[in-house]
Amino acid sequence: MVPASAPALAPAPAPTPAKHGGLRATLFINGVQALETTAIAAVGNNLITYLVNDMHYSLSKSANIVTNFVATTFLLSILGGFLSDSYLGSFLTILIFGLIELIGYIVIAVEAHVPSLKPEACDVRGSVVCEEAKGVEAVLLYVGLYTIAVGSGCLKPNIIAYGGDQLSCEGEANGRRAKYFNMAYLSFCVGEVIALTLLIWIQTRFGMDVGFGVSAGLMLFALLILTSATPFYLNRPPQGSIFTHILQILVAVHKKKLEHASNQKMLSELSENTSRRGPERQSLSYPDQFRYLEQGAMVEEESREVEQLKLVIRVMPIFGCTIVTNCILAQLQTFSVEQASSMESRVAGFQVPAASVQAIPYVIMVGVVPLYVTVFVPLLRRMTGKESGISQLQRIGIGLFVSTLSMVTAAVVESKRKAVAPQKLSILWIAPQFIIFGFSEMFTAVGLLEFFYSQSVAGMQSFLTALTYCSYSFGFFLSSALVSIVNLVTKTRNQQGWLSHNNLNEDHLDLFYWLLSTVSFLNFFNYIFWSRWFKYHPSQSQG
Known part of the structure; x- marks a missing residue:
């Protein structure tokens, strides 16, 4: 531990804006983020398919493995933010944990490729009971996944904070920084689109082993880009624990x-x-x-x-209100993918992989985010006088409300799908719930990142940025807990719980979605209370 008077807390020499930092440096950082997002999104968003078809886990167990993996990844962002602010600095933290993430991709790619390291091939939807992964097979799976979780989790908040640091010496920093956070989200969307289209297609066409190998290659390329731009970066020294x-x-x-x-x-x-x-x-x-x-x-x-x-205490209620929204995101990455699997996937003569439906909101956001930055923000700026058009807390609130509409839509579509079974609805029916949540994510995620960064004091940028990802973590853990609780509460002597079957036609996913809609709506009013209570720091930006 570093005492308050330790030399490590002394100010760094003044950076030279002409040589270090600026928009040029953020371009490299956004490129790293896009590649890392592509790599891990291709794994996480189609992981449930791999666990069910190749590892032969049940649907509910596979959903919980996915949510626990994603939740752990985001939870470890707190560790990454702490190490960066306290000891390593953003650049070293990104480099070290990027290498760890790369090792994880290699482990799962090797396991997926070598037949002796996974269960024998078996039709999980047939009448034969397939033997699930166990022993060395399960150990290798978890080692690979959680190595990725450690690497990606500790890396994520530092990429965002590091980009914000590059603009700290420029004039009109608040306006440039608001634009940067929107562009960072655009990089994230581009990565998601590539992962959920091209990489999912590669996994479906050539096998999961090839898909995981491509993720490893993308991560290696991201690290090469990061190190190639070293002379351009503005690096801030760690401030102590x-x-x-x-x-x-x-x-x-x-x-x-x-x-x-x-x-x-x-x-x-x-x-x-x-x-x-x-x-x-x-x-x-x-x-x-x-x-x-x-x-x-x-x-x-x-x-x-x-x-x-005081800052940590003040932002905690805002942080807490975003957890329910990320619990909804967990459903879109698990049960909604299974919904898509039970629908007619051929559209205009093209076979759409079920996991690729998750790309729909990001494809739209790739067009909407630039439009929002170049058209709506200037228009709102003239109306409100705020640099980013609306305040960060207003932006978060809009996103929380819209996420409720996403679950309402999902519940209605699932009711319709079950009503016509065994006939199949077109996979396009599932698109609206993803599109609506995409708009929710654009408002909530970007607003939260900018809010935490702008309200932070020296030595806390990466740590507070990590709270955004920690919210994702708690949302996915909450999802796992809710699935288990709902199954327990709704189970009777003669009937299994709402989500206990491996067949969505026998489950009550629509009722589960209605439950989440209600919780999300109540959470929105809870957020209104805490956002009115919160006081922006007098010397910091309100957006």
Whole structure:
């Protein structure tokens, strides 16, 4: 642990904007993000098909394996953000964990290719009970998947934060940064489109082993691009462990050594003292929330650490409200793919792989995001006076409401699909729920990333950006828990739970979707309360 006075917290030499950082550097970073997204999306979004058909796991068990894998990936973003801010810096963190992710792809590609490392071929939808993966087969599967999870999870928040860092020395940084976050999301969408079309087609046509191998190749290419642009990057030094600082403040507050610690005049004097240490160590003026924590600044003679603690507490309710939306995303990557598998997949003479329906919203977003940035943002800017058109919290709120509509649509379509079974609906029927959620994601994800980054103080950019991905994690874990709870509660002596069958025609997925719709709608009103309670930092942007 690094004490508050450690040399590691000293300010770095002033960067040279003409040589380091800027939009040129963000182009390379966005390229890395697009390639890494393509690699892992091709694995995660079609993983349930591989687990059912090749590893012979049941549908519900496969869905939980997928959600747990994705949830763990996003949860580990907290570790990546912490290591970057505290010890390694963004560049080294991206490089190290990018290599770890590459190793994971190689492991699952080898297992998928070697017949002796997986169960014998078997028709899981036939009358014969297929033997599921176990022993060495299962161990290799989990080792490969969770190596990918460690690498990708620790890498993701640092790519986003590293891009934001490149613009910190430019004029009109807030406006450029808002545009960058939209372009970063566009890079993500491009990666998803390539993964869910070309790479899924490769997996379907040439086998999962070839598909996993292509993911490995893309990850290697991403690392080559990252290192090739090293001279252009603006690198900020790590600031020391934020958890050490926060613990020091909590201890100081608990001791209550000074009776007048909340005196704003004394805090101003303290701010003048800390300002002599350079811009990276300056304290920010306090919002009028959690004032009792300021006595910790007087005891430890540090106001920046108090601000870090207050910031974490203030953003937690906003973070919590986005978890339900990401629980909905989990359904679109698991059960909705199985929905597509039970529909007529031939469209205009072309066979559409079930997993590729997930590309629909991203294809649309590739066109919508540039339109939003170039047309709607300037229009809204003239109306509201805000640099990004609407505030970050308003953008998040719009996304949360739209996600509810996605689940309502999914429930209606599933009811229709079951009503006409055994006849098959066209796979195009499932498109609306993905399209609607795509708009939800554009508002929620980008708004949340920009919100966390813009409200962060020095030494917390990667950590707070990681909270966006942590929300995905909790959403997928919540999905797994809900599936298990719903199956348990709805199970009777004569009937299995809503989602316990391997046949969607016998399950009650429509009722599960209606349940999620209700939860999401209630969560929207919960968000309204907390967004009105939240106070933007006086010295930070509201978007």
